[in-house]
Amino acid sequence: MRTSEQSAFGRDDALDHILAGLEEAAAKTAAMFVSIYRELEERPVAPPTDRKTLRATIAGTVREEGVGLTQALAEFEQWLLPASMGTPHPLYLGLVNSSPLPAAALADLLISSLNNNGGAFHQSPAMTTCEDELVAAFAHMFGIDGADGMFLPGGTFATLQAIVLARVRATGGPARSGLRLYTSEAAHFSVARTAMVAGLAAEDLVSVPSLGRGEMDVNALERHIGRDRERGMTPFAVVATAGTTATGALDPLKDIASLCRQQNLWFHVDACYGGAAILLESMRARFAGIDRADSIAIDPHKWFFIPVTAALLLNVHRDVAQRAFATTAGSYIPTDGELDAWQRGIPTTRRSSGLAVWMALRAHGWGTIRSAVKSNIELTRLLESLLAERGFRILEGGELSIACARWQPRLGSPEAIDRLQAAIAREVVSSGKAWFSTTRHAGCTWLRFNMVNLHTREHHVRRLADLLATTASHATHERP
Numbered sequence: 001m002r003t004s005e006q007s008a009f010g011r012d013d014a015l016d017h018i019l020a021g022l023e024e025a026a027a028k029t030a031a032m033f034v035s036i037y038r039e040l041e042e043r044p045v046a047p048p049t050d051r052k053t054l055r056a057t058i059a060g061t062v063r064e065e066g067v068g069l070t071q072a073l074a075e076f077e078q079w080l081l082p083a084s085m086g087t088p089h090p091l092y093l094g095l096v097n098s099s100p101l102p103a104a105a106l107a108d109l110l111i112s113s114l115n116n117n118g119g120a121f122h123q124s125p126a127m128t129t130c131e132d133e134l135v136a137a138f139a140h141m142f143g144i145d146g147a148d149g150m151f152l153p154g155g156t157f158a159t160l161q162a163i164v165l166a167r168v169r170a171t172g173g174p175a176r177s178g179l180r181l182y183t184s185e186a187a188h189f190s191v192a193r194t195a196m197v198a199g200l201a202a203e204d205l206v207s208v209p210s211l212g213r214g215e216m217d218v219n220a221l222e223r224h225i226g227r228d229r230e231r232g233m234t235p236f237a238v239v240a241t242a243g244t245t246a247t248g249a250l251d252p253l254k255d256i257a258s259l260c261r262q263q264n265l266w267f268h269v270d271a272c273y274g275g276a277a278i279l280l281e282s283m284r285a286r287f288a289g290i291d292r293a294d295s296i297a298i299d300p301h302k303w304f305f306i307p308v309t310a311a312l313l314l315n316v317h318r319d320v321a322q323r324a325f326a327t328t329a330g331s332y333i334p335t336d337g338e339l340d341a342w343q344r345g346i347p348t349t350r351r352s353s354g355l356a357v358w359m360a361l362r363a364h365g366w367g368t369i370r371s372a373v374k375s376n377i378e379l380t381r382l383l384e385s386l387l388a389e390r391g392f393r394i395l396e397g398g399e400l401s402i403a404c405a406r407w408q409p410r411l412g413s414p415e416a417i418d419r420l421q422a423a424i425a426r427e428v429v430s431s432g433k434a435w436f437s438t439t440r441h442a443g444c445t446w447l448r449f450n451m452v453n454l455h456t457r458e459h460h461v462r463r464l465a466d467l468l469a470t471t472a473s474h475a476t477h478e479r480p
């Protein structure tokens, strides 16, 4: 029997009520967890539902009295699971969302139940230590041994923190007019968004033209910087991308690194999507120059197969982080002399999301991720060749796990052919058999397939190619 002193609620029955059925609920959760992994292909990729129906189901379900753990889980299984996106399905080739490694998904439950605040070492000693180990490992992988680092809730936040660091190095503090930040027109939209949040005006962000598959034109970058200096502006940073979202292009990091050194600009690399490819010996040369980065944003929740959200910012300039985020807390926060995360970055309370990465690597090893990345790239090239055989036009030069293809019947205006791609994507997605997006590149709409998936195999890719060919042929004939 608990005494009232043992209960945080002052009433034994309140605590008993919360914990009632815990063992049964944990077993039920475990069973659902296993079935999610074992029965990936038994649910459609995209759920056959709509917002109105779901709203009607969920309306009024949050009340003064709860229904208890067991009932809430039963309702999850009945109402929510069938209406959830099948992101880990082998034919989810969509936005850059991965199928998570099971150890990482299990770690999420433990992170949440222990609820250690990763903002400070003494509130999360074990988890912070695991994160430190990971920061060292990732820094080594990218050739910036000894870099500072921090897990953050998304690549967007990692790039935001990096731009703030670059700005503080340039101005000593807040933004001022005339600062110039450069990124390619093919960069992720989060660069523009975070630049705005970091206090830059729209005209302070210079969009540099891209070439070929979407890689930054370094000559154009150099010209922009030169012109801006002549006009009295203050160039301060370049955000390069190692793996663009639309087409998987890699900016010429080596040349950009040299230019940044020469011009004394902060060199940030958005390796959120493509970073995992550095695990492959065959791809390493394509990352040459990243070891001269001032900061790198990496999303383990993309191609390292960790559940959302786990992003990592590596930063070579610990002193700048200290200067940018130094603050004093009103309450007593013990310290062992080392700077805690809350003193080196934006978050105060911080989820210890690195534990999910640690658990995944400890359980499955780098080798598992390396093999999956390799397989994703090989299967993406296979998809391209199967689609080419079936009459699709392929965007050439793919190196990562993004394939772009276009169905181009001989007749039809460019606008009608663009609409046809969207119609093909809609048709396949609504069948529940596969999920992928479209993208704009070089003035056209393309079907875009992005594999960050542990479960995709050759037979899935072959099935998708056939499905696309049939759908494209029907859509062509049904065109208005």
Ligand SMILES: Cc1ncc(COP(=O)(O)O)c(C=O)c1O
Pocket: 096, 153, 154, 155, 156, 157, 188, 190, 241, 243, 244, 245, 270, 272, 273, 299, 311
């Ligand atoms: C290249 C790239 N950078 C940054 C981001 C933003 O990362 P997050 O969604 O983790 O905030 C994305 C998202 O897809 C991306 O593809």
